[in-house]
Every structure is written in C-alpha cells, then in structure tokens.
Amino acid sequence: MHxxxxxxxxxxxxNSRAIDASKPSIVFIHxxxxxxxxxxxxxxxxxxxxxxxxxxxxxxxxxxxxxPLASVEAMAAWVIAVIDTLTIDQVALVGHSLGSLVALxxxxxxxxxVRAIVLVGTTSPMPVSDAILEAAKADDHAAFDMLTQWGxxxxxxxxxxxxxxxxxxxxxxxxxxxxxxxxxxxxxxACNEYTNGTDQAAKITCPALLILGEEDRLTPxxxxxxxxxxxxxxxxxxxxxxxxxxxxxxxxxxxxxxHKVL
Amino acid sequence: xAAPDYPGLDTLALHAGSQPDPATGARATPIxxxxxxxxxxxxxxxxxxxxxxxxxxxxxLSNPTNAVLEERIAALEGGVGAIATASGQAALHxxxxxxxxxxSHIVASAxxxxxxxxxxxxxxxxFGIDTTFVDPRDPQAFANAIQDNTRLVFGxxxxxxxxxxxxxxxxxxxxxxxxxxxMVDSTTTTPYLIKPFELGADIIQHSATKFLSGHGIVIxxxxxxxxxxxxxxxxxxxxxxxxxxxxxxxxxxxEFGPAALIQRARKEGLRDFGAxxxxxxxxxxxxxxxxxxxxxxxxxENTRTITAFLLEQDEVARVGYPExxxxxxxxxAAELLPKGCGAVFSFDLKGGREAGxxxxxxxxxxxxxxxxxxxxxxxxxxxxxxHHRMDTDALAAGGIGEGTIRLSIGxxxxxxxxxxxxxxxxxxxxxxGHS
Numbered sequence: 001m002h003x004x005x006x007x008x009x010x011x012x013x014x015n016s017r018a019i020d021a022s023k024p025s026i027v028f029i030h031x032x033x034x035x036x037x038x039x040x041x042x043x044x045x046x047x048x049x050x051x052x053x054x055x056x057x058x059x060x061x062x063x064x065x066x067x068p069l070a071s072v073e074a075m076a077a078w079v080i081a082v083i084d085t086l087t088i089d090q091v092a093l094v095g096h097s098l099g100s101l102v103a104l105x106x107x108x109x110x111x112x113x114v115r116a117i118v119l120v121g122t123t124s125p126m127p128v129s130d131a132i133l134e135a136a137k138a139d140d141h142a143a144f145d146m147l148t149q150w151g152x153x154x155x156x157x158x159x160x161x162x163x164x165x166x167x168x169x170x171x172x173x174x175x176x177x178x179x180x181x182x183x184x185x186x187x188x189x190a191c192n193e194y195t196n197g198t199d200q201a202a203k204i205t206c207p208a209l210l211i212l213g214e215e216d217r218l219t220p221x222x223x224x225x226x227x228x229x230x231x232x233x234x235x236x237x238x239x240x241x242x243x244x245x246x247x248x249x250x251x252x253x254x255x256x257x258x259h260k261v262l
Numbered sequence: 263x264a265a266p267d268y269p270g271l272d273t274l275a276l277h278a279g280s281q282p283d284p285a286t287g288a289r290a291t292p293i294x295x296x297x298x299x300x301x302x303x304x305x306x307x308x309x310x311x312x313x314x315x316x317x318x319x320x321x322x323l324s325n326p327t328n329a330v331l332e333e334r335i336a337a338l339e340g341g342v343g344a345i346a347t348a349s350g351q352a353a354l355h356x357x358x359x360x361x362x363x364x365x366s367h368i369v370a371s372a373x374x375x376x377x378x379x380x381x382x383x384x385x386x387x388x389f390g391i392d393t394t395f396v397d398p399r400d401p402q403a404f405a406n407a408i409q410d411n412t413r414l415v416f417g418x419x420x421x422x423x424x425x426x427x428x429x430x431x432x433x434x435x436x437x438x439x440x441x442x443x444x445m446v447d448s449t450t451t452t453p454y455l456i457k458p459f460e461l462g463a464d465i466i467q468h469s470a471t472k473f474l475s476g477h478g479i480v481i482x483x484x485x486x487x488x489x490x491x492x493x494x495x496x497x498x499x500x501x502x503x504x505x506x507x508x509x510x511x512x513x514x515x516x517e518f519g520p521a522a523l524i525q526r527a528r529k530e531g532l533r534d535f536g537a538x539x540x541x542x543x544x545x546x547x548x549x550x551x552x553x554x555x556x557x558x559x560x561x562x563e564n565t566r567t568i569t570a571f572l573l574e575q576d577e578v579a580r581v582g583y584p585e586x587x588x589x590x591x592x593x594x595a596a597e598l599l600p601k602g603c604g605a606v607f608s609f610d611l612k613g614g615r616e617a618g619x620x621x622x623x624x625x626x627x628x629x630x631x632x633x634x635x636x637x638x639x640x641x642x643x644x645x646x647x648x649h650h651r652m653d654t655d656a657l658a659a660g661g662i663g664e665g666t667i668r669l670s671i672g673x674x675x676x677x678x679x680x681x682x683x684x685x686x687x688x689x690x691x692x693x694x695g696h697s
Contacts, residue, residue, distance in 0.1 A: 016505070040518065048308070158278050161329070164528070165329060167279075174519075252315050
C-alpha cells in the first residue's frame with residue numbers, strides 16, 4: 001500500500017492486507033540500496049501467521065518517493081512516523097544491515113513502541129570501506145559489484161540457491177542496479193557515520209535477536225562482539241554457510257530463527 | 263581496494279548453481295528422480311505452497327537437479343533466473359503465454375527455426391496471438407511492424423538458415439522505445455559466443471538439446487530472464503504488474519522485483535501448461551555445459567577449417583558463414599560475435615537437388631539427420647527433408663536452394679571430415695553429370 005509521510009508517498013508491502021489493530025505488527029526494514037522485495041518470503045510467512053506485516057521501502061528506495069535520508073537516526077524517526085501513520089501502537093522490527101541499525105535506533109529511542117527487534121547481518125559500529133564509499137559516491141557500478149560479491153559467502157559465489165531458478169548473485173546485483181543515483185551512497189554513509197550504536201544498544205529493553213551469517217564478510221561475526229556485549233541478554237543465531245545476504249542465502253534457517261522472538 | 267572479479271564463464275559453467283550434495287556429499291549434481299518431496303510438517307507444507315520458504319513440492323514446479331541447471335544458465339547469461347523446460351519450443355511458448363494473451367501481437371524476425379515459425383505463423387493465431395515477420399537485417403522494419411497490441415520482439419542471434427546476425431543493440435533499442443522486451447533465441451551461439459543481455463536483450467530462449475548439452479542425447483529448453491526490463495514502467499504487462507487471481511492476487515513485480523517474469527512463468531505457465539524438464543535431462547545438460555567452452559571453441563575452429571575447404575571446391579557455388587567475404591553481416595558478426603559464428607552453416611552445390619541428395623547419401627562420418635549442435639558432425643539436405651513441402655520459389659524466398667546443404671560441424675578430426683566431404687562432392691559431381 002502507499003501512504004504519505006512527511007509529504008512524500010511511501011510504499012509499504014503488507015501482503016495486500018489492511019492493517020488490523022487486533023493483530024501484532026512486524027515492520028521489516030531493508031538494507032542499503034535494496035527494497036522491500038528482500039523480505040518477500042518472510043513477510044508472506046508472518047502475514048499468514050496472523051501478523052500485520054509492513055515491509056517498507058525507505059525514502060528514495062523501491063516504490064517510495066522522496067530523497068534518501070542522511071542518517072540512521074533520521075531513518076529511525078521516519079519508521080516511527082510510518083507506524084504512526086498506520087496507527088500501529090507497538091511493533092516488532094526486523095532489519096537487515098543498514099536496516100538493522102535503524103531497528104536498533106528505534107528500539108533505543110522509542111522503547112515503548114518496540115516489542116522486539118531482530119538484527120540480521122548486523123554489527124555496530126558498521127564502518128564502510130573508502131573504496132565502497134568512493135564508488136557509491138561516484139555512482140560507479142563497482143560499488144554494486146563489491147557489495148554483491150562481498151555480500152555473499154565464498155561458497156555462494158557460485159550460487160546454490162534453494163529458491164528454485166533464481167541466480168542469487170544476479171538478482172541481488174539487479175536490485176542494486178535499480179537503485180536511484182546517489183541512494184546507495186546516502187545509505188553507505190549513514191552506516192559509516194552511525195558510531196554510537198553500542199551506546200544505544202545498552203538502552204534496549206525489549207527482546208533482541210541477532211541473526212548472523214557464519215561466513216559474512218561485510219559484517220563478520222567476530223565484529224559483533226561489542227554489540228552483543230552492549231545489548232542486554234541478546235539471542236544470537238549464527239547460520240552456517242551464510243554470508244551477509246542472509247535472506248537469500250539461508251531463507252529457511254532465517255525464518256526458523258525469526259520465530260524465536262516473533 | 264579494487265572490486266573483486268566475478269567468476270569467469272568457464273568456472274561458472276562448472277560450478278554455478280551447485281554445491282556438494284548436502285545429503286551425501288556427492289560432488290556431481292545428483293539426479294533427484296522424484297515426482298514429489300516430503301513435508302516435515304503441515305505448516306512447512308503450507309509455507310512452501312504460499313512462497314514463504316525455499317524448497318520443492320512437486321517436480322513439475324521445481325526439482326533440485328533442475329534448479330542447479332536453471333541457476334547455472336542464469337549465471338552464464340548474466341540474468342536473474344531461468345526455467346528448464348521440456349524443449350526449446352516449450353521455453354518459447356512459456357515466455358509468450360506468460361507475457362500476453364489473446365488479442366496480442368509479436369514482431370519477429372522472418373529468419374527463424376521452422377518450429378518457431380510454425381508456432382508463430384499457424385498455431386498461436388488460433389489462440390488469438392498474431393505475428394508480423396520482418397527482415398532480421400532491418401531494425402526499422404521491426405519498428406514499423408510494432409502495433410498498439412504488440413507485446414514482444416523476437417529473433418534468433420543467428421537466423422535460420424542464412425545466419426543473419428541479429429543486430430541486438432539496435433533492435434533492443436527499437437523494442438525498448440516502444441516499451442517492449444526483446445527476446446532472442448541463442449541456441450546456436452550459447453553464452454560462449456554471445457551474451458545477449460549485455461547487448462540489450464531482455465529474455466533468452468535456448469534449445470538446450472543443441473550445443474548446451476552438446477551430445478545429441480536429450481531434449482530440453484531453457485528460458486532466461488535478464489531482470490533488466492521494467493514491466494511496471496512499460497504498463498503493457500498486466501500479468502506481471504497487476505493482481506493474479508490464480509495466486510491470491512499476487513502482484514509479481516511487487517513481490518519479486520527484477521525476477522517478476524521468471525517467477526510468474528514458474529507459478530503459472532510451468533504449473534498450468536506443465537512442460538517441465540525431466541531431472542535426468544537436466545543432469546545430462548549439466549554435464550554438457552561443464553565442457554561448453556572447450557567444445558564451442560573446437561566447434562568453431564573446425565567450422566572455420568571446413569568452410570575454408572569448401573570455398574575452394576569447384577562443386578560449391580556458395581558458402582554462407584558470417585565470417586566470410588560476401589556475407590552481408592560480416593562486419594556485424596565481427597562486432598557481436600568475435601569468438602565465432604557457431605558451427606551450423608549452409609552451402610550451395612552447383613548441381614541442384616540431385617547433387618544435394620547424392621552428396622548426403624555419400625557421406626559416412628557426417629550423420630544424416632534433423633538436428634544440430636551434436637558433438638558428431640551432422641548433415642541435411644533441406645529441399646528433400648525439412649523443407650520438402652516447399653516449391654523452388656518458396657525455397658528461394660527462405661534463402662534455400664535446391665542444392666543447399668546444411669552442416670553442423672562436430673568435434674571430429676577435421677581431416678576426416680574433409681575426406682568425408684570429398685566423397686560427397688565426388689558423388690554430387692557425378693549426379694550433376696560432371697564426372
């Protein structure tokens with residue numbers, strides 16, 4: 001569905017269902033340069049299981065209008081504005097990569113609105129290499145290439161998709177290629193500049209689950225220690241064989257893990 | 263920090279889509295010869311049916327062996343996904359019925375494989391889909407033929423039988439300006455010789471029976487989606503951009519983004535028309551693809567040797583291969599097909615129909631049959647076989663003479679092929695009364 005937030009049209013995938021105030025709500029937040037389609041399997045699943053699902057396209061992404069937002073804090077405020085517009089009181093937030101930082105910030109700054117968070121392919125801080133930043137700033141295709149290749153575990157460079165007939169590398173690359181000029185740079189810079197994630201993580205009061213790819217090369221498991229230490233009693237699921245693009249590389253294992261808090 | 267390189271074509275041909283078998287550790291892709299797959303519990307079953315999990319239900323819809331082949335060809339072509347079908351014709355049909363319905367129109371090259379021509383000319387009109395055929399060498403002719411109800415532009419990378427080289431960049435531009443996708447049949451070229459998506463094509467169809475499998479042992483087709491065409495922006499494809507009642511009002515562009523076409527083709531066309539590939543066929547095609555580059559380079563090398571030989575023979579009036587002087591697409595071939603123009607070509611004997619028949623009957627290394635793309639060399643005399651219903655004028659309109667011979671050059675020692683061809687040429691000369 002389309003709604004209006006801050007004067008701009010916003011797209012939210014809801015499995016073609018109206019928001020039902022009697023149901024629990026889950027908001028899915030995609031990562032840098034992506035859109036809501038990365039959550040199709042999971043959002044369909046939780047919609048069938050009696051939830052309102054709201055898989056957003058961040059401003060400037062996918063089917064949402066408006067300029068891309070410059071910071072994780074701004075994106076978190078925007079997510080809260082989205083659920084306000086949908087008159088949703090409390091939500092569980094599921095975010096991937098950049099989206100996980102947005103979920104983290106929401107949970108820290110709006111603890112009364114967030115009942116659980118799931119951080120998929122996450123870490124904090126989330127520094128971005130100069131090479132990626134420079135390429136993204138120049139709208140150079142090399143940025144898409146770097147993120148696509150490093151976004152998958154080494155074993156998945158050759159695919160092996162359990163989702164039949166989809167070349168996982170090619171589909172991810174096409175999603176990046178569909179992003180509007182400058183959008184990926186805004187996202188990457190927001191990741192890079194969000195440096196107080198562990199401070200914010202300490203404020204989290206809701207259940208928190210980290211779903212990590214054992215072979216993640218962009219946000220390696222070993223780099224999540226500070227975040228794991230900062231969040232009070234987090235649940236942690238490390239998925240064997242998966243890299244950073246967990247929704248594609250391990251869709252079923254991720255779905256099973258999500259059920260631990262959703 | 264430099265961007266890492268993607269795996270190359272040869273590496274993808276061996277590895278793409280496959281992992282060591284999780285059940286047994288088998289390195290080769292196993293043949294999952296099973297009609298259906300058990301569900302661990304009812305909710306898992308429901309989640310598979312409702313596209314919530316990755317997995318397999320029934321082998322008409324998907325199969326683990328086929329899935330490796332599908333991902334492999336999508337990787338080789340640089341697309342987002344693919345579907346393995348019962349034949350190349352099934353892949354063509356699947357693409358068309360996914361994109362359009364009755365009242366639609368196709369603009370196609372006039373230089374097509376006979377089976378494709380039959381489908382478009384005679385069969386699909388019965389179902390309300392008409393085709394206008396145009397000169398494959400004239401992009402403007404494609405533009406002129408586009409109507410309000412046109413939904414697809416279609417051609418072969420190398421047209422049949424004269425090896426017209428499809429100007430993919432120019433024709434893709436024509437199609438895209440009209441909000442239409444360009445589909446190409448790349449059967450004779452394979453991703454070793456040309457990468458149509460990099461040139462602007464949106465959909466690729468293969469008869470995997472030919473060079474992809476490479477050994478003449480299996481029938482199969484592949485439909486590959488580039489993921490580059492914007493179906494929503496075009497506004498001409500409600501099957502992809504509007505709710506589908508056959509799947510709880512799913513909107514494919516909304517839920518699958520760049521993979522909308524290939525997902526709809528699987529969820530509807532493969533499900534309802536049922537032209538799926540056997541897992542054993544998929545296994546055989548995978549074995550063929552593993553050696554694609556090695557075979558294709560040798561096919562081309564042998565073809566160049568044979569065309570050079572034939573050019574020097576008194577009995578031969580014409581050799582039609584785009585790399586040769588006199589072929590109208592020589593410059594375009596050099597640009598689009600620098601690694602070669604495949605291994606199927608035709609040549610004309612001076613002695614007409616009798617010479618052609620005598621030539622074919624005298625060969626022993628070349629196999630006389632109706633196929634191309636085998637490791638073994640193949641020959642056919644179109645006027646007495648594939649095109650026997652046509653009179654001389656109709657043959658000429660199709661670029662075929664009474665003495666035209668079509669060869670598919672295999673991987674034998676070229677000296678043995680030449681010796682065999684000499685036998686045929688002697689017989690042709692005798693039949694033509696020039697002994």
